[in-house]
Structures are given as C-alpha cells and as structure tokens.
Amino acid sequence: xxxxxxxxxxxxxxxxxxxxxxxxxxxxxxxxxxxxxxxxxxxxxxxxxxxxxxxxxxxxxxxxxxxxxxxxxxxxxxxxxxxxxxxxxxxxxxxxxxxxxxxxxxxxxx
Numbered sequence: 001x002x003x004x005x006x007x008x009x010x011x012x013x014x015x016x017x018x019x020x021x022x023x024x025x026x027x028x029x030x031x032x033x034x035x036x037x038x039x040x041x042x043x044x045x046x047x048x049x050x051x052x053x054x055x056x057x058x059x060x061x062x063x064x065x066x067x068x069x070x071x072x073x074x075x076x077x078x079x080x081x082x083x084x085x086x087x088x089x090x091x092x093x094x095x096x097x098x099x100x101x102x103x104x105x106x107x108x109x110x
Contacts, residue, residue, distance in 0.1 A: 001050060001067075007043040008071060009033055011052065014060055015068040024058040 003011070013032055017024055030040050047053035052064030060068060 003050070003067075004043065004046060006033070006035065006039075007046045010040065010043045011047060011060075011064065011068045011071065012073040014053065014058065015065070015073040018060060026058075029058070 010029065010033065013029060014024065017032075022028070026040060026044075027037070030037055033040065044053065044055050044058075047064065048055040050063075051061060052067055053060055
C-alpha cells in the first residue's frame with residue numbers, strides 16, 4: 001500500500017490528536033500540518049479510499065489505527081503523577097522475647 005507523505009503526516013496527526021480534548025477540524029489539521037487551505041482534501045480522500053479514515057468524522061478506522069501504529073505514530077507522553085508516600089517507620093516488636101530463663105545457662109539451640 002502506497003501512501004503519500006502528506007497522507008502519512010495526516011495519519012500520524014489524527015492518531016496523536018484523537019484522544020485529546022480538542023475537536024478535529026479541517027482548518028485545525030491544515031494549521032498543524034502547515035499546508036494551505038484545500039490541499040488537505042487530497043490526503044483525506046486518499047486515506048478514506050484506502051479505508052483508513054472516516055472522512056466525515058475525521059476519525060481513524062480500525063485499519064487506520066493499526067496502520068498508524070505500524071508507521072510509528074505514538075501518543076504524546078503524559079506526565080506521570082507522583083504519588084506521595086509516607087516514610088516507612090521501622091517496625092518495633094512489642095512482644096517480650098525470652099529464649100532462656102534467667103536461672104538457666106545459655107546453650108546452643110539448633
């Protein structure tokens with residue numbers, strides 16, 4: 001399957017922006033790809049013709065998702081939340097321990 005360079009860039013961009021809270025629109029995609037207005041239509045039709053993109057909703061199909069991942073598209077990394085942990089106090093044993101009575105001579109115990 002041959003995909004043009006602009007269509008590949010569009011596939012990567014739709015993949016990376018699909019989980020963001022920003023709505024995908026043609027002008028927004030044109031701005032992100034730095035292409036003039038109207039030049040994106042050819043790439044959209046190409047991806048739609050290959051069954052990789054729903055042209056009306058600007059969403060990847062399952063095949064498009066697999067193709068994007070296969071071409072190396074990745075989600076932007078999210079900052080890992082750090083969980084504050086309490087400093088662990090050493091455990092203290094509160095049970096009296098007596099191995100031998102005070103009257104008995106210590107001996108080796110196996």
